[in-house]
Amino acid sequence: MANYDLTNNEKKVLLALNELDTAELKDVVEISDLNADASMQAAFLLEEKGLCQVIESSFELYGLSCEGKQYAEAGLPERQIMDSIDGPTPLENLRELFSPQLVGIATGWLIKKKWAKIDDGILIPLGDASKGEDEKVLGGLYENSLENDTFDPVFELPEEVASKATVQDLLKRKLLEKDEYTTRKIVITKDGKALAAEGIFITEEIAQITPELLKSGDWEGKTYRPYKVQKPVKPLYGAKIHPYQRMIDEMRQIFLEMGFTEIKGNIVQSSFWNFDALFQPQDHPAREMQDTFHLGDRTPVPEEFVDKVRACHETGGNTGSTGWGGKWSADISEKNVLRTHTTSVTIKYLADNPKGPIKVFSIDRAYRRETIDPTHTPEFEQLEGIIMDEGMSFSNLLGCLKEFYHRMGFSEVRFRPGYFPYTEPSVEPEVYIEGMGWVELGGAGVFRKEVTEPFGITQPVLAWGLGVSRVAMLKLGLKDLRELYQSDIDWLRKSEVGNGL
Numbered sequence: 001m002a003n004y005d006l007t008n009n010e011k012k013v014l015l016a017l018n019e020l021d022t023a024e025l026k027d028v029v030e031i032s033d034l035n036a037d038a039s040m041q042a043a044f045l046l047e048e049k050g051l052c053q054v055i056e057s058s059f060e061l062y063g064l065s066c067e068g069k070q071y072a073e074a075g076l077p078e079r080q081i082m083d084s085i086d087g088p089t090p091l092e093n094l095r096e097l098f099s100p101q102l103v104g105i106a107t108g109w110l111i112k113k114k115w116a117k118i119d120d121g122i123l124i125p126l127g128d129a130s131k132g133e134d135e136k137v138l139g140g141l142y143e144n145s146l147e148n149d150t151f152d153p154v155f156e157l158p159e160e161v162a163s164k165a166t167v168q169d170l171l172k173r174k175l176l177e178k179d180e181y182t183t184r185k186i187v188i189t190k191d192g193k194a195l196a197a198e199g200i201f202i203t204e205e206i207a208q209i210t211p212e213l214l215k216s217g218d219w220e221g222k223t224y225r226p227y228k229v230q231k232p233v234k235p236l237y238g239a240k241i242h243p244y245q246r247m248i249d250e251m252r253q254i255f256l257e258m259g260f261t262e263i264k265g266n267i268v269q270s271s272f273w274n275f276d277a278l279f280q281p282q283d284h285p286a287r288e289m290q291d292t293f294h295l296g297d298r299t300p301v302p303e304e305f306v307d308k309v310r311a312c313h314e315t316g317g318n319t320g321s322t323g324w325g326g327k328w329s330a331d332i333s334e335k336n337v338l339r340t341h342t343t344s345v346t347i348k349y350l351a352d353n354p355k356g357p358i359k360v361f362s363i364d365r366a367y368r369r370e371t372i373d374p375t376h377t378p379e380f381e382q383l384e385g386i387i388m389d390e391g392m393s394f395s396n397l398l399g400c401l402k403e404f405y406h407r408m409g410f411s412e413v414r415f416r417p418g419y420f421p422y423t424e425p426s427v428e429p430e431v432y433i434e435g436m437g438w439v440e441l442g443g444a445g446v447f448r449k450e451v452t453e454p455f456g457i458t459q460p461v462l463a464w465g466l467g468v469s470r471v472a473m474l475k476l477g478l479k480d481l482r483e484l485y486q487s488d489i490d491w492l493r494k495s496e497v498g499n500g501l
């Protein structure tokens with residue numbers, strides 16, 4: 001005989017079933033001395049072991065709705081009309097006799113039931129209008145309800161009394177009300193019977209050792225319920241930091257370990273720091289309304305720099321460049337925007353600290369007027385950084401970024417030529433992702449003279465601005481950027497801590 005390893009509750013229910021053959025839950029409850037929930041739970045466990053079968057059946061009970069009751073007393077609208085005429089009658093007359101509403105309801109059914117037809121606004125009876133099943137059902141339910149003194153849906157409508165179609169029609173007409181119930185019957189199986197025949201012994205099992213048991217010595221000689229160590233446990237979701245925040249913290253940590261200092265800047269920047277200081281021409285498409293969140297207020301252009309920046313834009317100033325030409329406008333430059341990149345923060349920092357060596361970074365939010373889709377959100381994070389020191393070169397820049405990506409776990413890194421108005425040369429770093437190929441992750445380059453000269457910077461400046469959410473998406477296996485910002489509780493619960501993040 002198989003070893004079923006039954007709990008005491010299962011044993012009690014099996015013994016009850018053995019007495020009953022086919023049992024309803026209330027009978028099992030009575031015999032097993034367990035409550036309904038525990039009995040049912042044990043029955044389901046026994047069913048899994050093939051010792052019993054739980055048979056569910058659902059049934060429906062009906063009663064008359066308020067309207068149903070009215071029609072049971074007064075007759076269905078179509079019946080009321082048939083009873084009131086003895087030949088072709090204009091609908092007009094009927095509408096006066098009854099309400100237009102009732103005539104409206106009745107005519108549809110008169111035609112459907114073929115009791116009458118309508119010709120040119122005249123209702124013509126067709127002869128046979130014998131009592132239909134629907135009327136019998138209404139009448140029957142009405143009598144039952146009166147007899148039982150309740151109009152609640154407590155009556156059965158067996159198929160021989162009311163066909164499915166009739167019930168459907170009456171429900172659709174809202175003349176019936178329906179309640180659905182499920183009942184369960186529990187039947188012991190052959191295996192269950194055989195097991196019961198072998199004898200089932202219920203021994204008192206101790207599930208939990210208490211101080212009292214230990215103190216009194218009652219624990220001795222007792223049977224203990226064994227632990228099932230292989231049983232899956234309920235998952236526990238502990239509190240933790242948002243996966244995206246963890247990732248940002250990890251990036252921050254890497255730059256700190258590489259000897260950088262973190263800086264912070266304002267979210268609201270003047271166009272001067274966001275664009276002009278970075279030698280972005282005033283007619284640059286990125287500055288248009290559709291790309292940038294423009295704010296209503298202004299910040300005066302900084303006196304000490306404005307002439308030099310103007311000169312760089314208009315003629316190239318002392319840099320040997322020809323500049324962009326045209327007239328540079330301080331008016332445009334004063335207008336505030338939500339920073340479109342964190343480069344506005346680093347250039348301002350450089351203007352305040354024009355002498356190297358400097359190694360700083362900023363990991364923060366930037367804003368662009370993007371149409372929201374799986375790969376674009378109007379708010380996103382950038383990882384901005386600069387190195388300024390004597391003798392720094394383009395290859396130091398590539399080496400530094402490579403090192404960062406390696407530490408993030410991307411072993412293959414490459415750089416494609418890029419273009420930014422403020423750097424020369426410019427590159428776009430890319431990392432290789434299995435299944436996706438090369439993925440572009442931001443921009444970098446060496447600041448141009450037109451950017452550094454107005455601020456009195458003479459040492460080379462290596463600069464980069466890297467996409468953060470893109471990296472997070474790749475590392476967290478997300479297909480939609482928006483998930484990073486939407487806090488889907490299920491995803492947050494299930495996201496693991498300790499997978500390198």
Ligand SMILES: N[C@@H](Cc1ccccc1)C(=O)O
Nearest residue numbers: 341343443444445463464465
């Ligand atoms: N600001 C650029 C990135 C960048 C920063 C610094 C130097 C070069 C490029 C961007 O937002 O895409």
